[in-house]
Amino acid sequence: MKIIKNGTLVTPEGLKNESLGFENGKIVRIGTFEAGEGDEVIDAAGCYVYPGFIDGHTHLDLEVAGTVTADDFETGTTAAVCGGTTCVVDFATQYAGDTVLNALNTWKKKAEGKMHCNVAFHMAICDWNEKTKADLPALREEGVTSFKVYMAYDTALEDAEILEVLEAIKPFGGILGCHCENGGLVTELQKQQIGAGHTGPSAHPLSRPAAVEAEAVNRFCYLGYLADAPVNIVHLSTKLGLEEIREARKRGQTVYAESCPQYMLLDDSLYNLPGFESAKYVCSPPLRKEEDIKALREAVINGEIDTIATDHCSFSYEKQKIAGIDDFRKIPNGAPGIEHRPAVFMHIFGDKLTPQDYCRLMSRGPAEVFGMYPQKGALLEGSDADITIWDPSVRWTISAGNMHQNLDYTPYEGVEVKGRPKYVFVNGELAAKDGEPTNMRAGTYVAR
Numbered sequence: 001m002k003i004i005k006n007g008t009l010v011t012p013e014g015l016k017n018e019s020l021g022f023e024n025g026k027i028v029r030i031g032t033f034e035a036g037e038g039d040e041v042i043d044a045a046g047c048y049v050y051p052g053f054i055d056g057h058t059h060l061d062l063e064v065a066g067t068v069t070a071d072d073f074e075t076g077t078t079a080a081v082c083g084g085t086t087c088v089v090d091f092a093t094q095y096a097g098d099t100v101l102n103a104l105n106t107w108k109k110k111a112e113g114k115m116h117c118n119v120a121f122h123m124a125i126c127d128w129n130e131k132t133k134a135d136l137p138a139l140r141e142e143g144v145t146s147f148k149v150y151m152a153y154d155t156a157l158e159d160a161e162i163l164e165v166l167e168a169i170k171p172f173g174g175i176l177g178c179h180c181e182n183g184g185l186v187t188e189l190q191k192q193q194i195g196a197g198h199t200g201p202s203a204h205p206l207s208r209p210a211a212v213e214a215e216a217v218n219r220f221c222y223l224g225y226l227a228d229a230p231v232n233i234v235h236l237s238t239k240l241g242l243e244e245i246r247e248a249r250k251r252g253q254t255v256y257a258e259s260c261p262q263y264m265l266l267d268d269s270l271y272n273l274p275g276f277e278s279a280k281y282v283c284s285p286p287l288r289k290e291e292d293i294k295a296l297r298e299a300v301i302n303g304e305i306d307t308i309a310t311d312h313c314s315f316s317y318e319k320q321k322i323a324g325i326d327d328f329r330k331i332p333n334g335a336p337g338i339e340h341r342p343a344v345f346m347h348i349f350g351d352k353l354t355p356q357d358y359c360r361l362m363s364r365g366p367a368e369v370f371g372m373y374p375q376k377g378a379l380l381e382g383s384d385a386d387i388t389i390w391d392p393s394v395r396w397t398i399s400a401g402n403m404h405q406n407l408d409y410t411p412y413e414g415v416e417v418k419g420r421p422k423y424v425f426v427n428g429e430l431a432a433k434d435g436e437p438t439n440m441r442a443g444t445y446v447a448r
């Protein structure tokens with residue numbers, strides 16, 4: 001047995017200054033006890049012991065915008081464990097003409113042999129038809145319980161189709177997330193920007209203003225209302241969108257809300273950098289204004305946000321973002337963050353949130369919303385030994401030069417943070433130590 005001693009355990013019953021023993025990939029003992037012969041002791045003095053952090057929104061090895069994301073499962077999950085994340089829920093994506101079952105197999109193959117942390121899949125449904133509908137129960141049997149639809153991009157579904165998806169997954173308790181932006185309005189506003197001669201990245205946020213998100217959040221909430229089904233708003237970025245969620249909750253609806261650190265730290269002034277530099281921050285939804293950042297931070301503190309994810313979707317600045325040098329619409333949309341989410345999120349909130357809050361937003365919340373609790377997201381006897389031992393005293397500076405994400409920049413360059421995982425265990429194996437990987441590839445596919 002491996003035994004973590006001298007740390008503060010963040011458990012569902014509260015903080016505990018107790019020991020935690022694990023073997024064969026499971027937590028087997030929590031309490032006050034001493035190590036026996038043959039036990040290996042891990043000293044967690046001065047550290048918080050969290051159930052491993054879960055990133056419920058990543059895009060690894062995704063073909064999109066005529067290219068493929070810079071991080072695949074090898075580099076992406078390596079970066080994840082180095083930052084303290086022990087499980088990602090990535091988006092298997094059904095392209096037009098493909099079946100959802102085949103899409104799941106495609107993504108499982110992409111991840112095979114490369115999982116440094118655990119990997120589960122949502123299914124992004126992009127081609128809704130009778131076959132897709134008929135395959136959903138089989139997909140459920142394969143361990144997929146969460147789904148996503150888009151209201152923008154060429155992967156968008158019609159409102160009526162989204163309603164049908166909600167109705168189809170309801171019998172087995174599936175949860176649907178939605179990329180809430182009105183795609184038709186985005187296309188029109190992009191045209192207006194180009195028509196006015198605005199071809200650079202500064203036009204990106206102008207073509208996707210807050211109202212474009214809020215309208216889509218409102219519509220998706222009402223689709224959930226019609227279907228009498230819960231909905232999950234992913235990567236919420238605006239105050240207006242937040243207000244729509246509040247209205248839906250007032251109607252008695254179950255609405256889960258996800259947001260990401262970039263929307264609570266970085267603002268849209270980053271779209272006015274010299275040259276093409278701002279392309280680094282072209283993600284959708286875009287970075288927002290000070291009032292949005294303030295509203296989202298308050299929502300986190302008030303408990304109105306359920307999960308904090310990254311929407312990690314990485315493209316090299318020099319090699320890939322550059323495709324949009326003459327037309328901002330051709331800049332691949334996305335930003336990296338899979339490695340830095342825990343540190344950046346704690347940097348933003350510091351003592352305004354407790355270790356219990358950090359656990360709820362980055363571990364327990366995603367485990368609950370996506371059907372993995374208490375197998376994951378909890379330090380309990382019988383739970384998986386996915387454990388992040390967090391040393392809150394380590395000061396370090398985020399930089400592309402010291403990260404494991406496979407690209408040439410990070411939006412958090414130069415941010416001085418406090419706290420880093422000292423040890424990260426995945427299925428009971430040491431996956432990272434002091435921010436460096438052990439290359440154990442201890443992750444597995446998580447069927448939910």
Ligand SMILES: [Zn+2]
Nearest residue numbers: 057059311313
């Ligand atoms: Zn996404």
